Every structure is written in C-alpha cells, then in structure tokens.
Amino acid sequence: MGRIETKPELSNQYENAVQLLKFIQVDYRRARKQLQDVSLRFSEREAIASKQLHTALDALDLISASRNNEVSVSPGKVFPKQVLRQKSAVPPLAARPSVPTLEVYCLGSFQIRVNWEKVEYWRSAKAKSLLKYLIGQGRPVSKDILMEALWPGCEPSLANNNLKATVRALRQTLSLATDTDDNFTWVLFQDGNYMINLEADLWVDIEQFEYHWHAGRQLEKEGKLADAIKEHEAAEALYKGDYLADDLYEEWTSMRREALKDIYLAILGKLADYSMREADYEGCIVCCQKILTKDSCREDAYRRLMCCHSRLGQRNRAIVWYRLCERTIKSELDISPDSQTVALYQKLLNDEYI
Numbered sequence: 001m002g003r004i005e006t007k008p009e010l011s012n013q014y015e016n017a018v019q020l021l022k023f024i025q026v027d028y029r030r031a032r033k034q035l036q037d038v039s040l041r042f043s044e045r046e047a048i049a050s051k052q053l054h055t056a057l058d059a060l061d062l063i064s065a066s067r068n069n070e071v072s073v074s075p076g077k078v079f080p081k082q083v084l085r086q087k088s089a090v091p092p093l094a095a096r097p098s099v100p101t102l103e104v105y106c107l108g109s110f111q112i113r114v115n116w117e118k119v120e121y122w123r124s125a126k127a128k129s130l131l132k133y134l135i136g137q138g139r140p141v142s143k144d145i146l147m148e149a150l151w152p153g154c155e156p157s158l159a160n161n162n163l164k165a166t167v168r169a170l171r172q173t174l175s176l177a178t179d180t181d182d183n184f185t186w187v188l189f190q191d192g193n194y195m196i197n198l199e200a201d202l203w204v205d206i207e208q209f210e211y212h213w214h215a216g217r218q219l220e221k222e223g224k225l226a227d228a229i230k231e232h233e234a235a236e237a238l239y240k241g242d243y244l245a246d247d248l249y250e251e252w253t254s255m256r257r258e259a260l261k262d263i264y265l266a267i268l269g270k271l272a273d274y275s276m277r278e279a280d281y282e283g284c285i286v287c288c289q290k291i292l293t294k295d296s297c298r299e300d301a302y303r304r305l306m307c308c309h310s311r312l313g314q315r316n317r318a319i320v321w322y323r324l325c326e327r328t329i330k331s332e333l334d335i336s337p338d339s340q341t342v343a344l345y346q347k348l349l350n351d352e353y354i
Contacts, residue, residue: 138204170186232267
C-alpha cells in the first residue's frame with residue numbers, strides 16, 4: 001500500500017521538475033537574444049566608426065594630394081582613380097552613410113548594392129546595360145559611343161532620345177533603391193561625355209581584381225614571393241565567374257571578358273606552381289581543375305595533375321588524367337598531346353617518379 005501511495009507524489013515531482021526546466025529554457029533563450037542584440041548594436045557602431053574614419057582619411061589624402069599638385073580639386077571633383085576606388089566593402093549597417101556608396105559586381109552575374117543594399121528593381125533593362133558599360137569602361141564615355149554600343153544601327157536622333165531616357169531611368173533606379181537623396185546625381189554629363197559621379201564611394205570588383213593582380217606581379221618582380229601569392233589569392237577569390245556572364249552575346253563585353261579570363265588563368269597557374277613547390281599537391285590539384293573548367297585544352301594543367309596524383313601515390317588517377325587530356329585535345333583541336341605530356345605518361349607506365 002505504501003508504494004502505491006508514493007506514485008502520485010513522484011509523478012508531481014517529475015512534472016514540477018519538467019516545468020522548472022521549461023522556465024529555465026525560456027530565461028536562457030531570452031538572455032541569449034538580449035546578448036545577440038547587444039553584440040549587433042556594438043558591431044554596427046564599430047562599423048559606423050570605421051566608415052567615418054576611412055572617410056576622414058580619404059579627405060586628408062585628397063587635401064594632401066591637392067597641396068602637392070597631385071590632384072585637381074575642381075567643382076567637378078575629378079580625383080585620381082587610386083584614391084577613390086581601392087576601398088574595401090563595408091558590412092551592411094542600419095544607418096545611412098553620409099556619402100552614397102555603390103558596389104558593383106561584374107564577375108559572374110551582374111549585381112549592385114546602393115548603400116550596401118542589393119538593387120532588385122530596375123526601371124529598364126537598358127538602364128542596367130548603361131551602368132554595365134560605364135563601369136566596364138572605367139572612364140567618361142562619349143554619348144556617340146554609348147548610342148552605337150546600346151542602339152547599334154539606330155537613327156541618331158532616336159538613339160539620342162533613347163540614351164537620355166535611359167540615363168534618367170538609371171538615375172532614378174539608383175536614387176530610389178534605398179531612398180538616396182534625389183539631389184545626388186549618380187550619372188553626370190560633362191563635355192559630351194557620361195560618367196558615374198565620382199563623389200560616390202565607388203567599389204568595383206573588376207578594378208579590385210586587376211589591382212591585386214598587378215600588385216602581385218610587382219611583388220614577384222621584387223622577389224617577395226610570399227607577399228605576391230597573397231595578392232594573387234585575393235584576386236582569385238574575387239573571380240566569381242566570367243565578366244558579365246549574363247551578357248555573353250553583347251559584342252562590347254567579349255574582349256574584356258577574355259582579357260580578364262586570361263588574367264584569372266595566369267593567376268591560377270602561379271598559384272598551382274607555388275603549391276607544387278611547397279608540396280601542397282591537393283592545393284595544386286584544385287587550381288588545375290579550375291584552369292580546366294575555363295580551358296579544357298591546357299596541357300600544362302594536365303601535366304601538373306599527373307605529377308600531383310603520382311606523388312600522392314595515386315598512379316591510376318594520374319593515368320586517367322592523361323587519357324582525358326588525350327581525348328580532349330584530339331576532340332577539340334584534332335592533334336595529339338605534345339611530347340612533354342607523352343613523356344610523363346611513359347614514365348607513369350614504367351612506374352617512374354615524375
């Protein structure tokens with residue numbers, strides 16, 4: 001009888017303990033949420049302070065350059081590209097910046113951010129094309145060139161009207177994207193040329209990509225290989241895809257796309273060679289595979305893959321890469337692999353070190 005009488009008591013104790021645990025969980029979640037809110041506010045304030053510091057430093061740079069006659073400070077404010085464009089993207093903030101920001105991503109699918117907010121709505125497709133063209137040129141562009149590029153073969157007066165309407169649509173798109181002050185003119189027209197207003201804080205991925213590429217080459221010439229590799233890695237990380245991948249059939253994109261792709265392949269080649277020298281064979285394999293996704297006939301990439309897999313003890317994989325090389329070269333170019341590639345293959349068959 002005693003045991004039967006204690007069961008309800010034990011059951012009540014269990015239920016009370018479960019209820020207490022639930023209260024503790026609620027308190028824990030509330031405290032965690034409060035901590036996250038405090039952390040977020042701190043991060044935002046820190047980012048705002050960082051942005052203000054960069055703005056002040058830029059102003060000091062411009063004043064110093066003006067005193068040294070290195071820059072022309074005029075009502076149009078035409079500043080040197082290196083002062084205004086080599087800036088790091090700042091994380092999104094709740095507060096509006098004092099200077100409008102424009103981030104442009106051309107490598108891969110085109111996208112832009114105004115004041116760190118992605119622009120989803122465009123007044124017209126031509127407005128987007130106009131921005132792409134202006135950003136791609138990186139300098140003022142005459143209205144005649146724009147009319148021919150965007151409306152080829154169109155009657156001049158009609159093309160001129162179309163251009164004016166498109167410029168207006170682009171200005172409205174950028175201004176309305178995040179309630180930017182309408183008094184700020186995003187696209188300027190000066191001396192017959194159109195240009196992006198350089199008073200904006202402009203960041204463009206292709207400019208940063210080329211900047212890191214040139215910096216890496218210069219460091220390499222100076223014998224600072226480790227620092228050069230860091231610059232090349234920074235450039236490689238920016239390459240999210242081919243230039244304006246959504247506009248493959250626009251003639252004015254072709255030359256720039258191929259030029260940037262050549263730089264990308266050169267960077268991957270340098271990173272692959274560096275990985276090979278450091279015996280980082282897995283890293284070298286990754287670089288070579290990226291090369292082959294862009295150019296499936298690059299025999300130097302196949303040779304590196306053969307060597308890396310061989311040195312990792314994966315002789316069969318090395319042979320597979322040779323045979324894939326042989327098939328691809330024959331199919332695409334109707335030739336056989338060169339003697340250097342064939343010689344590596346023969347060594348593999350003889351189980352020699354390569």
